[in-house]
Amino acid sequence: MPGGESSAVRCFAKVRSSLPSEANQSDIKISGERLTAAIGGVESTYSFDGVYGPDVKTRTLFKEKCEPLLHRVVEGTNVSIVALGITGSGKSYLMNGRNEEPGIAPCMINGLFQVIERMQNKEFFVTVQYLEVMDDSLVDLLNPHTGQLKVRPSPQGGVQIQGLSALVVQDASQLLQYYEQGTRARKMGTTGARAHREKATSIFMLNIEQREPGRSNVGLTSCLTLVDLAGIECSTCNALVTCITALGQGSKTVPYRDSKLSILLQQTFGGNCLTSVFALLSPCGNDNSKTFSLSQPLRQIKHSVAININDTDKIVSNLREQISTLREKVAGDVSNKEDVIALQELVQELQLAKQQTWEERQKLSLKYEQERKTNLANQGILEWVMDSKLRDQQQIQEKINHLQKEKQQLSEEFSKKRTQVMELKEQLQKHIADFSRITESDKVSDSERKSRVDAIHKLKERLKEASDNQKALKLSLQNVVERLRSERTESSSKVVATKGSLSMEWLIEAEERQRMESENSAMVADELERMKLEIEHEKADIKLKIVDGKTYSAHEYAELEMKITELQHEKPVTSLEIQTLKQEKAKLQEAVEEMHRQHTVELEKQQMQHFQTFRNYRETFDKQKLAIEQRYRQLLDDSIQDAVFLSSRNNELVAENDALRLEVATLKDAMSRKVE
Known part of the structure; x- marks a missing residue:
């Protein structure tokens, strides 16, 4: 510069x-x-x-x-x-x-x-803004509204953030x-x-x-x-x-x-x-x-x-002149879009500049304060803190949606694989039954018997491979279900934590108490000022009466002295009572704040302990349930395989028994011939 x-x-x-x-x-x-x-x-x-x-x-x-x-x-x-x-x-x-x-x-x-307090010859106007910038997104930390924050050029130079609360x-x-x-x-x-x-x-x-007292147009900023x-x-x-x-x-x-x-x-x-x-x-x-x-x-x-010189009136005057000049230019040539856009921007800058007076910003601050209280009350202490909370919830919801799709896909694959396993089991049982039936009829050759046995063994291998794939899909599906449950639990815990917040009620009550104290202090100050004015008027009336020749008797003097004495004695007592009340108030306020702090800490600890205990019980239950399901499936698979094996072995024994019977019958025939 x-x-x-x-x-x-x-x-x-x-x-x-x-x-x-x-x-x-x-x-x-x-x-x-x-x-x-x-x-x-x-x-x-x-x-x-x-x-x-x-x-x-x-x-x-x-x-x-x-x-x-x-x-x-x-x-x-x-x-x-x-x-x-x-x-x-x-x-x-x-x-x-x-x-x-x-x-x-x-x-x-x-x-x-x-x-500032040491500079008695100046009037000061202080406003605060607090924002957070993350990944090119802006968050109003003082007033958690859902409106968009935009960075715009400032009429005073530099930039300003449109939509950001200034308190x-x-x-x-x-x-x-x-x-x-x-x-x-x-x-x-x-x-x-x-x-x-x-x-x-x-x-x-x-x-x-x-600015200097009495001057409203020019100052420092x-x-x-x-x-x-x-x-x-x-x-x-x-x-x-x-x-x-x-x-x-x-x-x-x-x-x-x-x-x-x-x-x-x-x-x-x-x-x-x-x-x-x-x-x-x-x-x-x-x-x-x-x-x-x-x-x-x-x-x-x-x-x-x-x-920095704060000359708002001059800025507003200059902007109005620029708008007037550009408006005449646009009226002569409406087709020039650049001039139209420039005119719109100047009008917006003028509106912003007119809002820079102390009075206008005081009104805006009151509006922001009301919005802020409403937002705090509506959203709760954990939801109002910043709009990035919404982004986190959206991210969690996206994760849940992704896991649901993954779960659906794995469920379909698992269903197909289970159908395939059942079909292979049915084919295996059919092959075994056909082999048993053909063997009992004694019309099968050795080569055909061998080919059928090989086919049964191949089906067993395919069934084992399909069963292993089914188990792997089941484990993947269980893993996805566990992750989905975890995300839902986390999301639910956040929602629960943001509702019914005692801390929010405490903040609102504290702000209300502060507002009432401020109003009462202002009321007392106004009353004292009014009393001072009345006393000054009465003093002036008394002086005028004395100038006019008014005289007071000894009895009137005595009554006045007695009243003055009573008031002088009442004053220190009243001051002491006020001081005692202030000390009691300060002690009570400290005690209440300490109790609230301890209660808040203890409540948070209990909530965390209860939540952790629930999570531990839930994890233990899920682990036991998973172990029981796995054991049940393992036993079921083992029993099916045992049944298949026993059925096959039974057929083999039946075939061997039939062969032995045939051999015995043949030996009997041979011996009977020799005897004859």
Whole structure:
């Protein structure tokens, strides 16, 4: 941006602590702002704007590298903080932190409002947006609506997301609540949470506008963007990596439009913004090769940073002039489609620009808040977290449909094979019966008997081969049925878990209590202001009466002094009662929240235990059932084979018996002849 200060992207390295599985594997050496690591067996040195070891706390990073940026934000400068690294390097931990050690995001939120509170001579208007980008799809993490989110050019420059909720925030606690809800949405939005976060990038945007009291048309505006980038080894980040590399090399052509992620981060990398990147590193150097290769061109990116003037009225006036000019042109030549499309786009930009006033956005925020409550109540805590949940359910349904088709195909093949086995058994029984009948008639030759015996043996071999194929198909079918049952169980468990959520009721009640407290506080403040005005009026009336010569008797003075004394004694008692009630309220609130937390944890444990117990019983039952069925089929097959064998053996014995009888009869005839 012409006339702006030149600022390079700053890149800081942060080595996370070793995991138990990584013990004695750390090969990273830190020396000042340089870092040495073994990549592919070769030691390489990399330079950063700051290097922090595993022992450095997040609070230190915030104090040294992030807190100074807060003053630039309220001065009208855009600021971005990006967590970059491979999956498992600690990006989300750095941004979110824990209760005992808050991350960069909570620290920035609290610090921002502390700076704002110190600027008494300015009016501020803060809005928040929170979205997730995954595979070029956008998800509104604060308001889980089903509408489509579109990336469009902004009348003020840059881009904006049409359909993304922008909620007005009044203080740090409200903003922290929104951030925690959106972050929880990311964690609970999918069954494979780790696989999901590998591919997903979260972008938390705070738009800060300010103006002098009494002026509504011109002021300053800025954006604080906190980015938890997806694992850079994932394909999701390929387009962004290409853009960063091109910017680091000074290329004039940067392919931002290759992905929505690179479009949304165009301001962060290459735009009017002070950008700080935290490169999160694993203790093992080899794991960080992509992080190292990307961090070096990052430091070569130069930005032209300027203060942002918020002049909505001027923008609206310019757009109206452009629309008027283009409308006259289109009226003279309707066939020019490009002018018609340009006119439509300008009208949309004008509508968006008119919605940028504080009053209009306050109305929109109230609308979003109502929609948000409705969506939370309708969908439940596990369904509202993000629309990617729907994609996961669709994927599961597709798996179920695929398994059903596979099951149907295997069932048809198994049915055909079973029919074939039955036919072979019938043929075998028929051949054996024919052989027995022919043998009993004594009209069969040895060659024919041998051929029939060979045919029977071949049929037995074919029957055995068909039976083995049938068993293999049966095992495959059982495997598919088990997978199908598992997918259906998983899908059902998700549906059950998202309904009747006590956590959802708790959130709604908490928000309602907060709203009532806010309304009551406002009502008390209004009443105090009204009382002050009445007192001032009465004081003025008394002074006027004194000026007019009004005098008070000793008795009236005594009564007034007695009333004043009573009020003076009542005031500390009332203040003490109010203070006591506040302390009791705080203790009760803490106790209720702790009980709710313990109840939630215990309930989740019980649900998991019950579900696991059911799964164990079901698995045991299915295994026993399968074993019994297999044993039954085996016994049935063995009995059939035994029956066939015994039948064949019986026929052979009958034939041998007949032959012996014939031989005995022949011997008897021969002996009778000799006797004669």
